[in-house]
Amino acid sequence: MKIASFNINGIKARIGALGDWLQAAAPDLVVLQEIKTVDENFPAAHFEDMGYNLAVHGQKSFNGVAILSKLPLEDVTRGLPGDDADEQARYIEATVVGDHAVRIAGLYLPNGNPAPGPKYDYKLAWMERLRLRAADLLALEMPVVMLGDFNIIPQPRDAAEPAEWVKDALFLPDSRAAFRRIAAQGWTDALRDADPFGRRGPFTFWDFQGGAWRRDNGIRIDHLMLSPQAADLVTSSGVDREVRAGEKPSDHVPVWVDLAA
DNA sequence: ATGGTAGAGCTTCTA
Secondary structure (H helix, E strand, O other): OEEEEEEOOOHHHHHHHHHHHHHHHOOOEEEEEOOOOOHHHOOHHHHHOOOOEEEEEOOOOOOOEEEEEOOOOEEEEEOOOOOOOOOOOOEEEEEEEOOOEEEEEEEEOOOOOOOOOHHHHHHHHHHHHHHHHHHHHHHOOOOEEEEEEOOOOOOHHHEOOHHHHOOOOOOOHHHHHHHHHHHOOOOEEHHHHOOOOOOOOOOOEOOOOOOOOOOOOOEOOEEEEEOHHHHOOEEEEEEOHHHHHOOOOOOEOOEEEEEOO
16 A cells, blocks of 8 residues: 655645646645645546545645545544644544554644744644644554655754754754654654665755755655554655646655555 | 745635
């Protein structure tokens, strides 16, 4: 079961690039972030025609997440628990059943800039809510994949130029500590685990500005976090870096993990 | 300190 995450930065602008990648990579399931539209305006038929079932949790103009899955989506829940007043569409869960039942948690973690400030406070509060939900997911003692755009650079090696990020909400000590606190519950960072002693990267995001892609000035902020029961099923994982060089690309590229599930 | 680019949707915000 090939499970992927892709921050597409606007579904309307990315129908072509997303469709091309789906054809080439053929994931069984992909969680999308930054669809930037309401549920009714998601181009559902286009992806249903490609054989995908849909669960959408959208919002006008900003944020918005979705799941495309070749297997039926069961027990879909929308929104991160812990704050009924939070109206930002950043979190969705579902279960898919192949050889094993796998719980999927797709997320778009707040950016948090500028820091300090209210947006950074929201980021840290959101991460505390995620920590609580992540603990409940581990307690299920089943294969769980918690994946998406975490907007966290975990370590200096996850940036081409870490010095450029020292005052950024993606790399501040409090952000990294909050991510570490969740990871230390028992999650496996699939891309890190695949290359534990690599010197840099693999990167998953290159800014549209400043020729970041041309200079390979990237960061690793899209993560695949695996429960122990999911980690035991991994057969391969990767980053589809070449997508960033395509026509009308997102600033992120797809990340994926293949499970014997 | 600023602006560089991109998307959505509207003349600005978010990233």
